[in-house]
Structures are given as structure tokens and as C-alpha cells.
Amino acid sequence: MGERMEAFLSALLLQAGFNTTLVSLGAALLGASAGAIGTFVLLRKRSLVSDAISHATLPGLAGAFIAMALWTGNGRWMPGLLVGSALSAALGILAVEWITRRTRLTEDTAIGAVLSVFFGFGTVIVTVIQSLSTGGQAGITGFLVGSTAGMLRSEAELIAVTAALLGVAIFLLRRPFTLVCFDQDYAATRGIDVRLTDLAMMGLTLAVTVIGLKVAGLVLIVALIIIPPVAARFWTNRPERMVVVASAIGAVSAYLGAVISSTGPGLPTGALIVLVAFALFSVSLVFSPVRGLLAGTIERVVLSRRIHERQGLLALARGEPIHDPLTRRVLRRRGYVRADGVATEAGGRAASAAVLDEALWAAYRRRFPDEAAAEPRQGLVPIADAVPPDLLATLRGELRPSGARA
Amino acid sequence: MTGETFVMLNLVPLGVGILASVACALLGNFLVLRRQALVGDAISHVVLPGIVGAFLLTGTIAAGAMLAGAAVAALAAILLIEVIRKAGRIEPGAAMGVVFTALFAAGVLMLEQSNARSVHLDVEHALYGNLESIVWFSAQGWGSLVDPAALADLPPQLPRLALVVCAVLLFVVAFWKELFIGTFDAAFAESVGARPGPVGLALIVMVAMVSVMAFDAVGAIIVIAMFICPAGAARLMTDRLVPQLAWSVAFAVAAAVIGYGLAAWGPLWIGMASSVSAAGMIATASGVILMLACLAGPKRRGVRVAA
Numbered sequence A: 001m002g003e004r005m006e007a008f009l010s011a012l013l014l015q016a017g018f019n020t021t022l023v024s025l026g027a028a029l030l031g032a033s034a035g036a037i038g039t040f041v042l043l044r045k046r047s048l049v050s051d052a053i054s055h056a057t058l059p060g061l062a063g064a065f066i067a068m069a070l071w072t073g074n075g076r077w078m079p080g081l082l083v084g085s086a087l088s089a090a091l092g093i094l095a096v097e098w099i100t101r102r103t104r105l106t107e108d109t110a111i112g113a114v115l116s117v118f119f120g121f122g123t124v125i126v127t128v129i130q131s132l133s134t135g136g137q138a139g140i141t142g143f144l145v146g147s148t149a150g151m152l153r154s155e156a157e158l159i160a161v162t163a164a165l166l167g168v169a170i171f172l173l174r175r176p177f178t179l180v181c182f183d184q185d186y187a188a189t190r191g192i193d194v195r196l197t198d199l200a201m202m203g204l205t206l207a208v209t210v211i212g213l214k215v216a217g218l219v220l221i222v223a224l225i226i227i228p229p230v231a232a233r234f235w236t237n238r239p240e241r242m243v244v245v246a247s248a249i250g251a252v253s254a255y256l257g258a259v260i261s262s263t264g265p266g267l268p269t270g271a272l273i274v275l276v277a278f279a280l281f282s283v284s285l286v287f288s289p290v291r292g293l294l295a296g297t298i299e300r301v302v303l304s305r306r307i308h309e310r311q312g313l314l315a316l317a318r319g320e321p322i323h324d325p326l327t328r329r330v331l332r333r334r335g336y337v338r339a340d341g342v343a344t345e346a347g348g349r350a351a352s353a354a355v356l357d358e359a360l361w362a363a364y365r366r367r368f369p370d371e372a373a374a375e376p377r378q379g380l381v382p383i384a385d386a387v388p389p390d391l392l393a394t395l396r397g398e399l400r401p402s403g404a405r406a
Numbered sequence B: 001m002t003g004e005t006f007v008m009l010n011l012v013p014l015g016v017g018i019l020a021s022v023a024c025a026l027l028g029n030f031l032v033l034r035r036q037a038l039v040g041d042a043i044s045h046v047v048l049p050g051i052v053g054a055f056l057l058t059g060t061i062a063a064g065a066m067l068a069g070a071a072v073a074a075l076a077a078i079l080l081i082e083v084i085r086k087a088g089r090i091e092p093g094a095a096m097g098v099v100f101t102a103l104f105a106a107g108v109l110m111l112e113q114s115n116a117r118s119v120h121l122d123v124e125h126a127l128y129g130n131l132e133s134i135v136w137f138s139a140q141g142w143g144s145l146v147d148p149a150a151l152a153d154l155p156p157q158l159p160r161l162a163l164v165v166c167a168v169l170l171f172v173v174a175f176w177k178e179l180f181i182g183t184f185d186a187a188f189a190e191s192v193g194a195r196p197g198p199v200g201l202a203l204i205v206m207v208a209m210v211s212v213m214a215f216d217a218v219g220a221i222i223v224i225a226m227f228i229c230p231a232g233a234a235r236l237m238t239d240r241l242v243p244q245l246a247w248s249v250a251f252a253v254a255a256a257v258i259g260y261g262l263a264a265w266g267p268l269w270i271g272m273a274s275s276v277s278a279a280g281m282i283a284t285a286s287g288v289i290l291m292l293a294c295l296a297g298p299k300r301r302g303v304r305v306a307a
Helices: A002-012 A018-043 A049-055 A057-071 A078-102 A107-132 A137-145 A153-172 A174-182 A184-189 A194-216 A221-233 A239-261 A269-287 A293-317 A325-333 A345-367 A369-373 A389-405 B003-033 B037-058 B063-088 B092-113 B123-128 B142-146 B157-174 B176-184 B186-191 B196-218 B222-235 B241-269 B278-296
Strands: none
Touching: A002 A018, A002 A239, A018 A049, A018 A153, A018 A174, A018 A194, A018 A221, A018 A239, A018 A269, A049 A057, A049 A078, A049 A107, A049 A194, A049 A221, A057 A078, A057 A107, A057 A137, A057 A194, A078 A107, A078 A153, A078 A194, A078 B278, A107 B037, A107 B123, A107 B222, A107 B241, A107 B278, A137 A194, A153 A174, A153 A194, A174 A184, A174 A194, A174 A239, A184 A194, A194 A221, A194 A239, A194 A269, A221 A239, A221 A269, A221 B063, A221 B092, A239 A269, A269 A293, A269 B063, A269 B092, A293 A325, A293 A345, A293 B063, A345 A369, A345 A389, B003 B037, B003 B142, B003 B157, B003 B176, B003 B196, B003 B222, B003 B241, B003 B278, B037 B063, B037 B092, B037 B196, B037 B222, B063 B092, B063 B196, B157 B176, B157 B196, B176 B186, B176 B196, B186 B196, B196 B222, B196 B278, B222 B241, B222 B278, B241 B278
16 A cells, blocks of 8 residues: 555656656646536536547547558557547537437437447447457557556657647637527627537537547546536636636546556546546535535525524514524524523514514515515615615605604 | 257347347337436446445345345436536536446446456446357257256346336336326426326336346447437337337337347358447447438427427
8 A cells, every 4th residue: 555655646746757747747638628628518508419429439449440450450559549539429429410400309319329329339340350350459448448557658648739739729719619608699699600619619529539538438538528617617607717627627637537547457547537526526516615515505504594583583573472493592592582482682672673674675675676576685684784875764764654663 | 050059149149139128118218208318328327336336245246236236326326416406506417427427437446446357247348248148058949948957047137137128018007197297297297196206216217227137238338229219219200109119119129130130140241250249239220220210200300399
């Protein structure tokens, strides 16, 4: 275990030899590009199209392997494999489009059909490879669940450089992508070709997928496109920040995954990258201040306390007994009632204040029904915190004639 | 090809292929109509960690343990997808993508780390399936079908999948009303007390069960083709549910028979030495059937509702 820890630390700090370092950095660049394009794909609600793309690479990958093995005797030349993958993945995207456009089948059915049928057909070609040669299938298996072990230096360089170029392309296209994601009609009036932009988005997704095949594997590369943006969604509502956060999460996941995977056998790169990404996602899901589970729970508890306090005070003002245990507990803690449920002096004052506040809220609703309906905090916070002082003065004036009621 | 070798080498895999295909296609109709085709995708991936987890806990590859493991994994996945969807206001597709890739990755890692590989479980197997390996060793010919001694040695996958098909049929018949109304109008189903929620969940558990049983024959991904393609093609043939179910079963049988035949004997016809992946060829055949239905199915366009 100590040995493995040492290996992990040296790989983490880029001290584990040139190839491991190159592979880890290439993976990080790939993760960043995947997170960035994934953000737009998520906002365009097409995340699972990338699932069809990644599975549809298999027939092209295996086909290219056979073609190269027959012509040159070496089926493992990576650029050739990637071109083959890209071609069949493109065919897969077209098939999804064709099915959804031409028939009444929905997009989910088209995606599921394309990904499984292409994968099945790829499996057939893989078995042909297995029957042709004995050492060949090893070159293909690495593409299934990702394997950076024994990756050639030229392959790592190809991945790193292409991932960086794709990152630049995504950066340049961020404006049209954002516009099309949020309002395609408006984007069209601004002179953006929506179809072309969508095509570019899918093309970049395809390119990232194909480049990532060897690192993350064709079954799991889709996770690098989906998980980082979904995690980023928990930290911000602004698309430009979301792209940055998703890229960072993608880069860290891919980097750590590659590093951990390099420390020993039986640690498939793709699976580790996905699990690191999922761990980061889980942290976001629970702890994000924007919409995390913890923040949401706290907010709910605070809200429920506030409602119980307000309703309890109003009941005190009406002289009604309070039976609800939570209401009693809340009022007790604030020192508004004694243990036997009788109001304290402070409770009496707070109760009259609550009644006055309710009356002001009611006046606000009468006078400005539209504005009041748009105010989510009505009856929950003192009205003085919710409306500007001049409006408050108007409402107070409104109350005076009927002030005898309060 | 003599009857003897056919019964020994091909009869059982062919039967397993047909039964798995039919069981998947029946449930697939409801997935396709409910726009839950990708739930089938997610569940079939999630089955892997369930199976490996069950193996690591119990140390056996008994069907019961695997079923339980897969059912637990499927329910956990559904729960997690709901949490993510609600908490993050994330579209269901992306929430599904997060959960099933993460669980599948966990399954792959467990598989690589454990020694489960030694007992017939490995990553390639999980992805490709291996229909051809189900051989009936003691079969002597067609006579073995009525020979108790040979039947005792019948590979267990075949009777198991026959049971699965019966279970699926029973499920569809017993919950016909709920499935039918819940599929077309969930709100109405709720109002007449047809409990669309629990029945929808039961549908997903059935999908998980069928995925497990088909898993070791056809693998995690090709089973998706069995769920979706025959049902999708049937959807383009008719507007009525019962005929659609019938079409889907017919397509499923056709895909299995044609696919298996092409895989086992096709390569020999063109002079290749050995056969190719039967599961992959069945998926390919079902894809071709779907493509033909897309080109010529009488109901391929459907009713366009103005938005």
C-alpha cells in the first residue's frame, strides 16, 4: 500500500516519468474540452445524443482496424482508428436525426436503437478481427473501457494537442452556442444559423468523443461529457461560469483518474476517471450553496420555522391556545411563550407587531395585487424588509382610517 | 450440418436468443410508448455493478443472488436519478447519464479488482455477451429432446429464460389496465386509481430482471437493441397496442433467427473459417428490421399534432 501511495504521489506531482506525465496532462486537456462542450450539449438538452455517438464509434473503429491490418499489416495505428470511429459516429448521428425527422419515433427511441445496433454490428466486426489474427484484439479492447497503460508517446501527444485545439474551437464558438441553447429564435434573428451551430456543436462533441476513446473508453467517455456540466449546474446559474466550472471539474477528474490508474494493474483508466468525476459531482450535489441538498434542507427548515413562528404569534394575538408541538417549541426558543403556553411580555409585543405586519401585507395585496403576487416572501418577512420605505409609508397611511381594527 | 451437431451446438443458443429477444421486446413496447427507451439503456448498464456486487458478497454466480443484486442496483439508480433531477432541476436524460455511467464504471472497477474474471465474468463478456458458449454437451440429436438423462444436462439459461418470458407475459396480462392507461394518460390513470407510479416502477424492475437474465447471453449493450428495435419497428406498423405487441414479438423472433443464422453460418458461406458474434448479429438484424420499418412501415409518419 505504501508503495502504491508513493507511486500515486509521484504521478500526481508529474514526477513519474515522461510518458505518464504526458498522458495525465493530455487527459486533463481532454477532460477540460469535454466539460466545456458538454455544458452546451446539456443546455441544449441533448446529453444522451453523445451516448449514441460514443457507442456508434465501434464499427468504424473495428472496420478501420481490419482495413489497416489488411493493407499495411498494422491495425493499431491510432490516427487511422480515430478517423474510422469518427466516420461511423457521424453516420450514427445522421441515423438518429433521420429516424426522429422521418418517423414518429421519439428521439430517445432513436438514440437507444442507434447506440445498441451500431455497437452490436461493431461486436460482429470485432469477432471477425479475433478470427483473423491472434494478437489483434488487444488493440481494440483498450478502447472499450479506456486504457492508458502502454500508450505510445505519439498517441498521448496527438490526444493532448487535439484536445487543446478543440478547447480553443469551443472557446471561439461560445457566443453562438450560448444563444442557440437559450433562445434559438432570438439567435436566428441575430443572424446565427441555428442548424449550422447545432451541427458544429455535435461535430465538436464527436471530435472530443473520438479523441477520448483511448483514454476513457467508448462506453464511459460519455460520462466526461455529461457529469462535469451537471456537477457545474449545482454551482452557478450563469452559462459562461458553468463552462469554466465544468472544464475544471472535467480536467481534475481526467487528471486524477489517469494518475490513479497509472499506479497499478487492475485500475482501468476510464472507470477511474468516471468515478472521480462522480465523486466531485456528489460533493456538488450535497454541499453546493446554490441548489445543493444541504442548502435546500437548511432553507426548508428555516422557512418552516418562520411560518410556525408567524402563525404562532398570530394565534397568540387572537388569544387562541397553541397545540402544535413544533410551533410551541419555536415560540419557546424565542422566549415568546412560557412552558405552559402562556405568552410572555416579549411574546405579546411580537404578536401585536405580527398582526400589524399582516395588516400591512393585506393592504399591499389590496393596493398592488400584481406586485404582491410576484413577491414570494409575503407574510414570511417583516414587510419593511420587502418594500421600499416610501411604499411602506403609503401602506401605513392606507391603514390609518381602518386602524381601529388592529 | 447434421441434426446431431445442430441440437448440440446451435439449438440452445438459438432458443436463448429467441426467448431473450421476445421477453425484451414485450417490455420494450411500453418503454418506447412511454418515452422511456433510455431507461432501458440505463438499467442494462446498472445491472453490471449489481451482478458483480452480488458476486462479491455471496461468492456465487447463482441466479437468485444476481437478480437481487441487479434489482437493488436498479432501484438505487432510479432513486438517485430522481434526486438529481429534482435537486438540480436537471433534464432526466442528463441525470440518467450521470447515474448509469458512474454505476457502470463502479462495476467495471469492481470486476477488474476482484477475481470475478475467473468465473466467467469479464468486461468484454459483459459488453458483448457470449451466446455461442451455451452448448448442450450431452445432446445426441433430436432424440435428446425427449431423453430425460440428456434433458437433465440442458444448460440452465434456456429454462430460466422460458420462465422469464412467462413472468413477463403474466406481468403484462395482470397489470394490463394499469400499463395501458398509465402509458397513454398518466394523469387520468392517477385519477381512476390505476396507480401509474407503482406500476411504472414495477415495469422498471421487470426490465432489470430481464436484463440480468439476458445479460450473460447477449451482454449489457446489445440487450438495449432487443428492448428497443422490435418495439420501435412495431410502433411504425400499427396504431393499436395489442397488434403492436404481436408485431414486436414477430420482429423479435425474426431478428433472433435471422441474426443467429447469419452469425453461425453466414461466415462459412463466404468462406471464412469461424462464426461471428451471434448477439451482435441479432442486434444488427433488429436494426435492419427497424430501418425497413422506418422506410416502409404503414404508420411510420403518425399523427402530427400542431404545437
